[in-house]
Amino acid sequence: MFGADQPLELDSGVELAPWQIAYETYGTLNADKTNAVVVCHALTGDQYAASTNPVTGKQGWWSLMVGPGKPIDTNHYFVICANVLGGCLGTTGPATLDPATGSPYGLNLPVVTIRDMVRAQARLVEHLGIQTLFSVIGGSMGGMQVLQWAASYPEKVFSAVPIAAAARHTSQNIAFHEVGRQAIMADPDWRGGNYISEGVRPTKGLAVARMAAHVTYMSDESLHQKFGRNLQDRENLTFGFDADFQIESYLRHQGMTFVDRFDANSYLYVTRAMDYFDLAHEFGGSLPAAFKETKTRFCVMSFTSDWLFPTSESRRIVQALNAAAANVSFVEIDSDRGHDAFLLDVPEMFETIRGFITGAANARGIPAPGEGATS
């Protein structure tokens, strides 16, 4: 919690105060404070990377990646994961009460950017007394934050792992987000963003937004394998508009469960932050300039079937890092799971991250897993 005397300066020019940031930590900070890892979550993620989400009761969204003995091994590293600015799980967002009015901010919250999210995290890290981070790691929008961290605070970031990410949101990405936002705003229960005060929720609009987005997270191949043209609980087509197909039923389920854990206005704010992201723009249009003289070790990763954040976008990052003569690894991983692959059980990804982190730990002079040290 940062009080009225500790404002957060936003890209929009507004100073946000008071503001708060909700976070979880895993593992133990070592005496030198050199083993801290910031994990950045994606659009609809949260701070519960490796612990049970109190809203859904499900295990953490990255519990395959983060935990004791996992690639980001909490026996060795101190992992911090914070809810993003504009989010809806404890960090200041549109559902937070505006101290000026006593009602939820709604659309009165200034539009936030990826850089604002990272600024907030940097304040948290500073608050925890940590000078440098051993690593900053994240996928999708989390990867955007990783790149922003490396560009804004190069001296604080020893290593960086942007996965299935991009240094800018493409026109196609913005287009999909706009469809989602329009679905929310077209819901009569959205009420110009004041639905909380009016005691309603735009669940239909938010569910449709999620359904449309969810399709972009998967690949044609994975959809085909999982659902094909299979019918849902029926032998024949009904000649109606029920969910005849399994894929329809699946998407409806995804939409319905999403609204239980996410706030519609947060969806507007966080998608907007992604749309506004264009790292090169901040550096006079030159992406290499964002990484000029960086000492950070990078590991860039993409997935073959990801068409939302395709390999070409990761290559753009790698080219810029090469042009800056940065220390960079780049791996494209074979997977048919689409953009969501970074959240799933993809052994090749785990092995790469494990190897990269171990190499970085050796370079940093902190004990890596498997070397007999305990934290």
Place this chain on the structure above:
Amino acid sequence: MILDPNALLAGTVRGDHKVVASLIPQNARVLDVGSADGALLDLLVRERQVDGRGIELSKEGVNNCVARGLSAIQGDADTDLTDYPDQAFDVAILSQTLQATREPKKVMSELLRIGKQVVVSIPNFAHWRNRVQLLLRGRMPVTKYLPYEWYDTPNIHFCSLRDFVDLCKELDADVEKAVALSAQGNKIPINAPWWVWNIVAEQAVFLLKRD
């Protein structure tokens, strides 16, 4: 790495790798183009404490490199060297890869641009065994060291040691050091003029610097 590694394996560290390593200064910034599974980079990091990067065409090779803690990117020597700034590395290494590039001259020129020094190891196509096969049998040479048939070889631009030295001249590169090797990577311990090496050496390692 395009050659059959088994044909070259001499103990755990390949002979040509040992020779390359002997040419690299301690703590140098090194780019290994065609880093394969990272064996050479690993050796250089361990024995020369280099700040090393690799570029490798095969996805599997890159993943192996990164999983063993090395920095490597998936990329193509023919197209991706242009991304690097001038003199970005103390040494740029091209180990047994030149013959597999589409435009060897361009690749060499790029290496001389991005590396203050360049180390190149190449197979010598003018080795006597190859000459004999072509001359007496009238067939494209296939040896233990170069085990591919003409139709399935990834090695599309072979040269002799003399050809390579000529290319260096054309690119204004000084040959600061040259080491002739057998197929097993053992140094050929004779002082001989180029034309002898061009017959008896199966491979060679060159240390180059642009004038």
